[in-house]
Amino acid sequence: MKKVLCKAAVLSIFLSLNFGIVYAEPSIPPFYQAVSKMSPDGKLGQVIKKEQISTAVPGAQAWRIAYISSDVGDRKTIATALVVAPTAKAPAEGRPVMAWAHGTTGTAQSCGPSQLTNPAVSLNQYFLLDGNSWSDYGLPSLEAFIKEGYVVVGTDYQGLGGGGKHQYAVANTQAKDTIDSIRAVGSMQETGAGKKAIIYGWSQGGGTAIAAASMPDYISKKGTAFDDIEPVGFVALAPYDVAVTMPGAKLDQAISEKMISELSASFSDNVFNFAHFSMTLWGTQAAFPNLKLTDLLTDDGAKVIDKIYSNKCLHASADTLNYAYGAGYKNLLKPKAQNTLAWAQAFLKGSVDPVKPVAPVVIYWGTKDTVVPPVMGELYQKQMCKLGGNISRVQLPGEQTHFSTPGTAAPLYLPWVKDRMAGKALANACPKN
Numbered sequence: 331m332k333k334v335l336c337k338a339a340v341l342s343i344f345l346s347l348n349f350g351i352v353y354a355e356p357s358i359p360p361f362y363q364a365v366s367k368m369s370p371d372g373k374l375g376q377v378i379k380k381e382q383i384s385t386a387v388p389g390a391q392a393w394r395i396a397y398i399s400s401d402v403g404d405r406k407t408i409a410t411a412l413v414v415a416p417t418a419k420a421p422a423e424g425r426p427v428m429a430w431a432h433g434t435t436g437t438a439q440s441c442g443p444s445q446l447t448n449p450a451v452s453l454n455q456y457f458l459l460d461g462n463s464w465s466d467y468g469l470p471s472l473e474a475f476i477k478e479g480y481v482v483v484g485t486d487y488q489g490l491g492g493g494g495k496h497q498y499a500v501a502n503t504q505a506k507d508t509i510d511s512i513r514a515v516g517s518m519q520e521t522g523a524g525k526k527a528i529i530y531g532w533s534q535g536g537g538t539a540i541a542a543a544s545m546p547d548y549i550s551k552k553g554t555a556f557d558d559i560e561p562v563g564f565v566a567l568a569p570y571d572v573a574v575t576m577p578g579a580k581l582d583q584a585i586s587e588k589m590i591s592e593l594s595a596s597f598s599d600n601v602f603n604f605a606h607f608s609m610t611l612w613g614t615q616a617a618f619p620n621l622k623l624t625d626l627l628t629d630d631g632a633k634v635i636d637k638i639y640s641n642k643c644l645h646a647s648a649d650t651l652n653y654a655y656g657a658g659y660k661n662l663l664k665p666k667a668q669n670t671l672a673w674a675q676a677f678l679k680g681s682v683d684p685v686k687p688v689a690p691v692v693i694y695w696g697t698k699d700t701v702v703p704p705v706m707g708e709l710y711q712k713q714m715c716k717l718g719g720n721i722s723r724v725q726l727p728g729e730q731t732h733f734s735t736p737g738t739a740a741p742l743y744l745p746w747v748k749d750r751m752a753g754k755a756l757a758n759a760c761p762k763n
Contacts, residue, residue, distance in 0.1 A: 340488070342524075343637075351561060355641065356439050356440035356441060356451045356640075356641050356642070356671050358445060359445055360432070361381055361394055364392065365410060365493065366491070366493035368493070370398055370407050370408045371406070372463055373554050373556050373557075373563045374399065374555065375511075375514045375555035376397060376554075376555040377409070377518060378395045378397060378398065378408070378742070379396040380394065380396070381393065385450035386471070387450065387472060388476075389478045390450070390676060391414070391415055391417050391520070392414045392415075392450035392522075393411060393518075394411070394413075394449075395410065395412075395491045395513035396409070396411075397410075397411065399428060399488060399507045399637060400499065400732065401500070401503040401617060402500050402502040402503045402506075403618075405565040407492070408492035408493055408634075409485055409490075409492050409511070410444055410491040410492045411485045411514065412469065412668050413483045413514075413521060414441065414520075415476075415481040415521040415522065416481075417518065419522075420522025420524075421479070422500050422523075423524050424523055424524020424525065424630055425479055425480055425481045425521070425522045425523050426478075426479070426524065426528070427481045427482075427483065427484070427512050427515055427526055427527040428475050428481070428483075428527070428528055428530060428533070429467075429483075429508050429509075429527055429530070430469050430470065430482065430483065430484035430485075430530060431529060431531030431534070431538035431539055432485075432487075432497075432580070433466060433533035433534050434533055434609075434644050435465050435467075435490070435643055436465070436609070436642060436647060436714075437489065437490075437609055437612060437613060437639040438639065439491055439493070440491075440643065441486075442486030443465065443466065443484060443498075444467075444486050444491070444494075445486075445491055446463060446465070449468060450470040450472075450669065451512040452469065452471065452473060453469060453470040453471075453736055455733065461480055464643070464645060469482050470532075471744060472737065478748065478751075480751070481522070481523045482520045484511075485510075487503075487505045488507055495613075495616035497614070498609050498612065498613025498614075498678070499537070500536070500680035501537040501570075501571075501612040501619060501682060502545075502680050502681070503680065504538040505541035506545070506548060507538075512561075514556070514557050516556045517556045524583070526560050526562055526564060526751060527559055527561050528563045528564065528747055528750060529561060529566065530564070530567070530743065531565070531566060531567065531569070531737050532567035532730065532735060533568055533735075534570070535567075535570075536566040536693075537570040537571060538565045538571030539565060540566050540569050540571060540687075541681070542649065542680050543564040543620035543688060543689065543719075544644050544684070544686070544688075545685070545688075546685065546688050562689050564692070565692055565747065566691060566693045566694070566707070567694050568696070568732050570702045571679065571682045571706045571707075571710050572680075572681045574682065574710045574713055575705060575706065577684070577707060581670070581674050581675060582677070583670070586670040586675075589677075590673055592608075592674060598632075598660050598663070604660070605647050608635050608651075609639055609644070611626055612639045614676050616640070617680055618680075620672060621669065621676060624664075625667060625668045625669040626663060627662055628666045632660060638674055652717040668743065680704045682711065685717050686718045687719040687721070690720040690721070691720070691722070692720065693707045693711065694725045694742065695723065695726065695730075696725075696729070696730025696732065696734065696735055696738070696745065697729055697730065699730070699731060699735070700732065701733075702732060707723055708723065710759070711723050711761070715760035720756065720760065721759060722759030723759075724739075724742060726739060
């Protein structure tokens with residue numbers, strides 16, 4: 331332990347002295363370099379830049395795009411995305427749209443999945459035996475959806491290639507990015523996209539999907555690049571929801587201190603989970619300027635966290651924390667957090683609104699998920715069913731982890747998606763008790 335703390339102290343001194351070292355910003359491809367210099371002026375969903383790219387998916391064509399979105403504070407932003415559409419002639423009513431909300435990749439400008447060399451493929455998870463990259467990328471069930479005649483779009487979210495600071499785990503912001511991605515592909519004549527859509531997402535994107543389901547006002551906004559979109563369903567793979575753990579609670583100082591303390595303890599059990607938690611602090615502060623990282627982190631901790639998450643994606647960030655601090659990473663946290671009421675309010679405001687979903691929601695979860703507690707989905711179902719929503723929860727077969735969820739869930743959600751796109755009736759899946 332003494333060696334770990336000494337190592338951390340040396341790194342802290344090094345960071346404070348700097349020694350004239352120039353830290354390079356993360357490198358991003360020319361398309362994103364150009365986009366990051368643009369201003370977010372225009373209608374929601376308006377495509378402000380696009381480039382056609384290749385795809386090996388039979389009967390498909392693909393693009394990288396940049397489009398206008400907005401965040402939790404209703405500030406205009408720029409998001410980038412990957413779009414894949416069939417090459418065949420579109421039906422008169424337009425093609426249905428599948429909007430993918432990806433899981434955690436990181437917070438630096440270089441962490442957008444569409445930036446990879448060959449992104450227009452089915453989901454490729456880095457840690458699986460057939461993974462071929464340092465990060466997850468691609469669109470789940472892409473070939474199946476193209477065969478069905480759907481357009482598939484996968485937002486990178488704001489801050490992951492389009493400039494600005496990524497508001498990681500602020501589900502309200504990522505939900506807007508995903509909704510506006512539907513408007514963006516609808517405005518592109520090349521895609522043949524229509525109004526009908528389904529949002530599907532995993533982990534960070536699972537929280538995005540259920541947050542989007544409870545945003546009727548944003549979905550129905552007029553004066554966008556493509557008005558009157560019609561979400562007919564939401565597929566959430568291992569979704570997170572901070573707000574649902576405190577339904578109806580009136581925040582005060584005592585409750586907020588307890589909430590922040592429990593979150594800190596729960597996500598500090600290992601360096602990988604701590605990377606998610608500290609990245610959440612970084613992203614939440616980006617969304618709510620009244621917060622300071624030094625409210626919860628030491629002065630050196632705030633410097634370290636800002637340096638890491640401005641420049642690296644998730645797995646490199648976790649490795650950096652492990653290399654620099656070993657078991658001492660918890661020492662980046664203040665012994666006693668400050669301004670906890672404002673932080674708790676921000677976490678809740680950025681989470682899922684307690685509003686009846688605009689369409690059916692299905693949640694898929696595994697019994698061995700230790701990243702997102704499955705109880706969050708259970709509490710979400712109870713809350714939204716009381717509000718009149720149609721929410722189903724499906725336990726995946728076997729002992730599935732957080733990371734095996736997308737592949738295991740695919741055979742189950744594909745027929746569900748097809749039925750929703752076809753307009754088939756769906757029995758209410760809410761528990762009767």
